[in-house]
Amino acid sequence: xxxxxxxxxxxxxxxxxxxxxxxxxxxxxxxxxxxxxxxxxxxxxxxxxxxxxxxxxxxxxxxxxxxxxxxxxxxxxxxxxxxxxxxxxxxxxxxxxxxxxxxxxxxxxxxxxxxxxxxxxxxxxxxxxxxxxxxxxxxxxxxxxxxxxxxxxxxxxxxxxxxxxxxxxxxxxxxxxxxxxxxxxxxxxxxxxxxxxxxxxxxxxxxxxxxxxxxxxxxxxxxxxxxxxxxxxxxxxxxxxxxxxxxxxxxxxxxxxxxxxxxxxxxxxxxxxxxxxxxxxxxxxxxxxxxxxxxxxxxxxxxxxxxxxxxxxxxxxxxxxxxxxxxxxxxxxxxxxxxxxxxxxxxxxxxxxxxxxxxx
Numbered sequence: 555x556x557x558x559x560x561x562x563x564x565x566x567x568x569x570x571x572x573x574x575x576x577x578x579x580x581x582x583x584x585x586x587x588x589x590x591x592x593x594x595x596x597x598x599x600x601x602x603x604x605x606x607x608x609x610x611x612x613x614x615x616x617x618x619x620x621x622x623x624x625x626x627x628x629x630x631x632x633x634x635x636x637x638x639x640x641x642x643x644x645x646x647x648x649x650x651x652x653x654x655x656x657x658x659x660x661x662x663x664x665x666x667x668x669x670x671x672x673x674x675x676x677x678x679x680x681x682x683x684x685x686x687x688x689x690x691x692x693x694x695x696x697x698x699x700x701x702x703x704x705x706x707x708x709x710x711x712x713x714x715x716x717x718x719x720x721x722x723x724x725x726x727x728x729x730x731x732x733x734x735x736x737x738x739x740x741x742x743x744x745x746x747x748x749x750x751x752x753x754x755x756x757x758x759x760x761x762x763x764x765x766x767x768x769x770x771x772x773x774x775x776x777x778x779x780x781x782x783x784x785x786x787x788x789x790x791x792x793x794x795x796x797x798x799x800x801x802x803x804x805x806x807x808x809x810x811x812x813x814x815x816x817x818x819x820x821x822x823x824x825x826x827x828x829x830x831x832x833x834x835x836x837x838x839x840x841x842x843x844x845x846x847x848x849x850x851x852x853x854x855x856x857x858x859x860x861x862x863x864x865x866x867x868x869x870x871x872x873x874x875x876x877x878x879x880x881x882x883x884x885x886x887x888x889x890x891x892x893x894x895x896x897x898x899x900x901x902x903x904x905x906x907x908x909x910x911x912x913x914x
Contacts, residue, residue: 587881588722592729594766594884596737599625603734618735622727754899758892765891766884772855773871773883777806779847780813787817787839791824791832806848807880813844866890 582589603621610617733740741759748755785799798820802813817840824833852867867887874886 585722585725588726589729590881590884592726592733594770595625595726596730596733597763597766598770599730599734600737603737614735618731621734622731625730626727750899757895757899761891761895762888765888768855769884769887772852772867772887773807775855776847776852777803779851780806780844783847784813784817784840784844787836787843788820791820791829791836793820802844807875807883812848813840817844866894 599621602624603617606620607614607617610620744759745752745755748758750758781799781803784802785795787795788798789795798816802816805811805813805815808815817836821833821837821840824830824836870886870890871883872886874882874884874889876882878885
C-alpha cells in the first residue's frame with residue numbers, strides 16, 4: 555500500500571478548513587458554555603437514555619424528548635424549591651441582622667475582651683491612625699444599611715438575567731436532544747474525521763468521557779456534600795442552615811479558602827457572643843467533617859484514567875476557574891487529561907525515535 559502523498563492543494567484545503575473552523579468557533583463562542591454543559595449532561599444521562607431506548611425501540615425522537623423532559627424535572631423542580639427556601643431564609647436573616655444592629659448588638663459585641671485585645675494588637679502594628687470599636691460599629695452599620703440596597707440591585711440584576719439564563723437552558727436542552735438522539739452518528743463522525751488510528755481515537759474519546767463525568771462528580775457532588783453537612787451544622791448551632799449551607803456549597807469552588815470562608819466567621823461569631831461550646835463544635839465540624847469531604851471525596855471522584863494526581867487536579871481546577879469561571883471546573887480537568895493522553899500517544903508513536911535520542 556502506497557503512503558499518502560501531500561500536494562499543494564491539500565495545504566490550501568487544510569488552511570481553508572482551519573479558517574472556516576475558526577470562523578465557526580467565533581459564531582458559537584458566546585454559547586460554548588451551553589454546548590459543553592450539554593455534552594457533559596449527555597454523558598451522564600446516556601445510560602438512562604439507553605434504558606428508555608431499549609423499552610421504546612425505533613422511536614429516537616420520542617426517546618430523546620423523554621430523556622430531556624426527565625432532566626428538566628430532575629433539575630428544575632428541586633432547584634426551584636431550594637431557591638425559594640434560600641430566598642426566604644436570606645430575607646429573614648437580613649431582617650434579624652438589621653434589628654440586631656439597631657438594638658445595639660454590635661456595640662455589645664465590640665466590647666468583648668477578645669475583640670478589644672485584638673484591636674489593641676492591630677493598632678500597635680498599624681502605622682496609620684488607630685482603629686476604634688466605634689468606627690467598626692459605624693462601618694458595620696453603614697454596610698448593613700447598604701446591604702439591603704445591594705440585595706435589591708442584585709435581585710434586579712438576577713431578574714434581568716433571567717431571560718439569558720432561560721435562553722441558555724433552552725439552548726442546552728436543544729443541543730442535548732440531538733446529542734442523545736444522534737449519539738452513534740456523532741461518535742462515528744468523530745472517528746471518521748480525526749486523522750488518528752482507531753485505538754488513538756478511542757483513547758481520546760474515552761478519556762474525554764471519563765474526565766467529563768469525574769469533573770462533574772468531583773466538583774459538583776463535593777460541593778453538594780459540603781453544603782449539606784455544613785448546613786446541618788449551621789442549623790444545629792441556630793443559624794439559617796439552608797441559606798448558609800448553600801453559601802458553603804458555592805464557597806467550595808473557591809481555591810485554597812473554600813468552605814472555611816463561611817464556617818470560620820461563624821465559629822468566631824459564636825465565640826464572641828459567648829456560645830463557646832457551639833463555637834468549638836462549629837470549628838471542629840468545619841475542619842474535620844467538611845474539610846475531610848474536600849480532601850478525600852474530590853480527589854477520589856476526580857481520579858481519571860490518565861493518571862492525574864492530586865496536584866494536577868488542583869492546578870487544573872484553579873486554572874480552569876481563573877480562565878473560564880465556574881465552568882472551568884469542567885474545562886480544566888478535561889484539558890489536562892487530554893494533554894496527558896496526547897503525551898502518552900506521542901511517546902508510543904515516536905518510541906523508537908525517543909529511545910535513539912535517549913541513547914545518543
